[in-house]
Amino acid sequence: MTTATRAQPKVSWRGTKLNRSTGAGWSFLAPFLIVYVVFLLFPVIQAVIMGFFDWDFLDISDRSFIGLENYGRMFWGSEMTWDIQQLWQWRLVGLALIPVVWWAANRRSLTRGSAVGLTILLVLLFGVALGVHPGEGGRWYDSQFWGSFGNTVLFVVMSTPLIVVVGLAMAVALNRPGRLVGLLRTMFFAPYVLSVAVLTLIWAFLLNPSQGLVASLWESIGLEPINWLNSTTWAMPAIVATTLWWTVGFNLVLFLAGLQDIDRSQYEAAELDGAGAWAQFRYITVPGLRRTILLVVTLQIIASFQIFGQVFIMTRGGPNGATRVAIQHIYESGFRDFELGYASAMSLFLFVVMVGISFLQFRFFNPEESA
């Protein structure tokens, strides 16, 4: 301490060292930073700016400032009214989450403040916002926006629990030593390395009603053939099944890594106490995997929100727009209808929703914070 006050030159020497290492730090960082700022940060800012413009694809210098018009066109319509019956099934499901929130709060998995916040959010979203719709003689300005966004949400809701639970079940089943088990893991993981084009090549034909394997299996047990990808009811479940096959290996790997961290002696102790397989899963595996589960669910939701390739190649969004998703709508608005400004505004909305959801998850369900 005394040396620090006495040795004035040493301080300045330190200063120059810091300066020199600052130079080194920045020069090591510069190449990445330039690419990062130009190709990642700048586009986000650019998207915000473009969202306020009517920006033509065919002549990119042709643009005019239109304020919030793009957003009005996305979210709003003519003759808007509010109706208690509008989308009531969806809204009931959403509102049913409120008791779940309070149940979690009572179990102290959530703080009371968080529970109040979430309740307000759910009431505003499901109780109020979803009741707004165009009344008689009115229509949405962009009739396809909410439809495609809704399909994306539907895909997220259908695929996330399924792919997470199947991945977890596989990991628990395959979490044992042995060569054979290693081989099985490889087999379950293998589809993950295929590109989306190969995936769709296989599955579109697999589901083909006259030549595909699924159809021949289906008919061999005496069922009526179904044209899966051409049915408004079945197209989305077929896409979900395809995606499950393709990506569950990723979750399997993450869960296996998480399982490695659970102390095996806990299971041995539980076994001595006579705990069955389910009890062991419920009281050792699930609590031990809390961090991993949060991570997998978050990554899965983010990935599912970006669904595009499978649908675009297999159904082009059909039949009757039943599988048309948000990114397809953005893509077609920009590159088929040549409206880059409007497409940017929609990208930004999707971005904000995704960031919002990951924020909520880490804010409210972070096991370290609530524990």
Add this chain to the structure above:
Amino acid sequence: MTAAATVERAATPSDRTGRMRKTKRRLFLAFLLVAALVWVVPLVWMFSLSLTPNEILQRDTTNLLPQDPTLENFSSVFSVGLTPRWFLNSVIVTTITTVFTLILSAMAGYAFARIRFAGKRILFPLVLAGLMVPKEAMFVPLFLMFAQFDQHNTYYALALPRIAAPLGVFIMTQFFAAIPDELEEAATVDGAGRWRTFFSVMLPMAAPALTALAIFTFVLTWNDYLWPLVSATQREMFTITTGLASLQGNFAQATELGALMARGVIASLPLLILFVVFQRQLIRGISIGSGGK
């Protein structure tokens, strides 16, 4: 002694439950094996169809083993269409992207983990924030940027946006932060400068992390779909992924089915081979890449 042990074990009542458990475990493994076999059926089917002559496929497409196997579908890949060109495009773009991702991520990770410099406290969170930006949602402004410089349908346009991935920096920062100080200090004492220390001491040590990152980047880039679809609109500049996608959508041309499946096999072979060889590294890449470990 073994005999004694057996006798003793036979006498205990737990023996029966032990044997039952063993049978149960075998049954469970058998069940898993069947499930895994079913799981890979779609893949096996693609290979089978690609090896079957098109005449047979017009009658029957449900065989998991190729009937009258032939390589004519594969030879057609080289005589008809642009598949070899697309394959080459993918190889070029994926290689550029992987090499530059490794170099840039390693340098930036080293800076964040081992160098004290002004501005680090602001820059690191800024780079991490980039993890939140969904690549798929930001393709419109990116498109505009490359259009302004008239750079679409080039390898630059296909590779550059991928290199800006903060994930690699995150992985390399984690890795370099875990290396003990002494190793680096030893090099500095020997008179090696920052750059020499980095290239001759730190980089070789980072080989495992770099391999994992390389495999991961390779797989993601090879399989990228939306950006190449937007940026490369001339058929000659398609990647194998967008090219193969452009051939689909119309299975009415089922006369070409075998050839189509052969293209699918060719598009996936590099990754399947890479996966079999570097399976452990890829899996490591995933688990460190997602912040799980």
